[in-house]
Amino acid sequence: MVVGDFVITPAKTSRKVLIGRVTGDYEYDPAFDEGLPRTRDIKWFHPVEWDSIASDLRNAFTVWQTIVKPGKDFSQVIQAAQSANPPSTANPSVVATGPTPSDSGTEDLSERAEESIRQMLRDMDDVVFQKFVGAIFQAAGFTELFNSAGKGRDGGIDIILSKDPLGAGERIIVQVKHTGAPIGQTELQQLIGTLKHNEYGLMVSLSGINSNAQGYWRENRDRLLNPLEASDLIEILQEHYDELRDEQKALLPLKRVFVPVNLDEEG
Numbered sequence: 234m235v236v237g238d239f240v241i242t243p244a245k246t247s248r249k250v251l252i253g254r255v256t257g258d259y260e261y262d263p264a265f266d267e268g269l270p271r272t273r274d275i276k277w278f279h280p281v282e283w284d285s286i287a288s289d290l291r292n293a294f295t296v297w298q299t300i301v302k303p304g305k306d307f308s309q310v311i312q313a314a315q316s317a318n319p320p321s322t323a324n325p326s327v328v329a330t331g332p333t334p335s336d337s338g339t340e341d342l343s344e345r346a347e348e349s350i351r352q353m354l355r356d357m358d359d360v361v362f363q364k365f366v367g368a369i370f371q372a373a374g375f376t377e378l379f380n381s382a383g384k385g386r387d388g389g390i391d392i393i394l395s396k397d398p399l400g401a402g403e404r405i406i407v408q409v410k411h412t413g414a415p416i417g418q419t420e421l422q423q424l425i426g427t428l429k430h431n432e433y434g435l436m437v438s439l440s441g442i443n444s445n446a447q448g449y450w451r452e453n454r455d456r457l458l459n460p461l462e463a464s465d466l467i468e469i470l471q472e473h474y475d476e477l478r479d480e481q482k483a484l485l486p487l488k489r490v491f492v493p494v495n496l497d498e499e500g
Contacts, residue, residue, distance in 0.1 A: 234259075234300065239311055240275055241303070243283065250286060252314035253277040266451070278314035286310055346490075350470070351463050353485050354439060355413075363409045365484055366437055366466070367392050370407075372476035373469055376400060389427045394435075403431050405458065410438035416460070417442070418449040425456055436460040 234240075238255045257274030265272055283291065290305050357365060363382035370392070371377050378400045379393040392407035408424045410416055416438045424434040434457045436442065441462035442450065450457050461469075474487055 234273065239307075241307055241310070244280070248283040249280040250283055250310065250314075251277060251280050252311055278311075279316075281310055281314050285313075347464065347467055350467050350485065350487070351439070354463065354466070355411075357411070357484070359411045361484065362411045363391055365481065366407070366409050368477055368481045369466065369470050369473065370394055372473040372481075374473075375405070378404070389423055403433065405433050405435050407435045407437055410436070410440075412438070413440055415440045415443040416446055418445045421446050421449050421453070421457065425453060428456060433458050437466065439463045439466075 234255060236255050236258065240253045240255060241250060243250050253275040255273055256276045260272050261270055262272050263270040290307060290310065354362065354365075360383045364380060367377045367380045367382070375394040375396060376398050377392060378395055379390070381391050389408065390406055391409040394405040394407060395402065406424070406427055408420065408427075410420070416436060421434075421436060421442070424436060428434050436457070438460065439462065442460050446460075450460060470485075471487075474482070
């Protein structure tokens with residue numbers, strides 16, 4: 234990657250594709266994020282709606298594992314980002330038939346499954362989604378002491394969790410956001426404002442948190458747990474799906490699928 238290169242990455246939680254251009258050289262900056270200290274300055278253009286991009290280009294993302302040079306022509310998408318005009322899927326020069334799951338392999342199937350689950354979570358109403366989030370945590374071994382779903386004003390507390398069956402010891406105060414926009418710093422400040430002694434805050438949001446909120450979270454990691462976005466929630470769901478009750482599974486019915494793998498590649 235060098236100055237002048239374009240960067241294209243899907244932001245799955247917001248159904249947008251982010252496009253920018255590298256403007257700075259490599260820097261090692263652990264103060265930015267201890268886990269992600271390798272940085273470059275990037276000038277970001279207007280995000281492009283995921284659904285406005287042709288299917289063959291959308292499918293190209295599902296086989297990307299790291300930083301790669303894509304095998305597809307994204308020039309029209311880049312131009313759209315620079316001009317803030319989304320590409321039209323009605324344009325025959327853009328639209329093409331994407332690969333089938335069997336063409337793309339196991340990773341493509343996993344990506345497609347995750348996107349389908351993500352959409353099913355989006356389609357839930359706010360009350361059902363909050364109840365379902367509580368059910369996922371219970372399946373993962375937590376005790377749900379309180380869930381305000383459908384009960385009116387909650388005082389900024391949606392769910393209270395404990396690892397102890399009787400609710401003794403540390404508690405986790407959960408704020409659940411079903412909104413389509415990333416959560417900002419204000420919401421995290423409000424969450425901290427609800428915490429008492431021996432309590433930790435957890436933000437669950439399908440769309441994740443924005444950059445300002447990420448900085449605030451890093452400054453308050455002694456009281457705020459790592460925020461969970463759609464991908465994190467889906468990972469927990471898939472791991473503990475069998476522990477859900479039948480009525481909870483009916484809200485989001487899933488079936489395990491086994492696919493052949495290459496043992497040599499698996500190591």
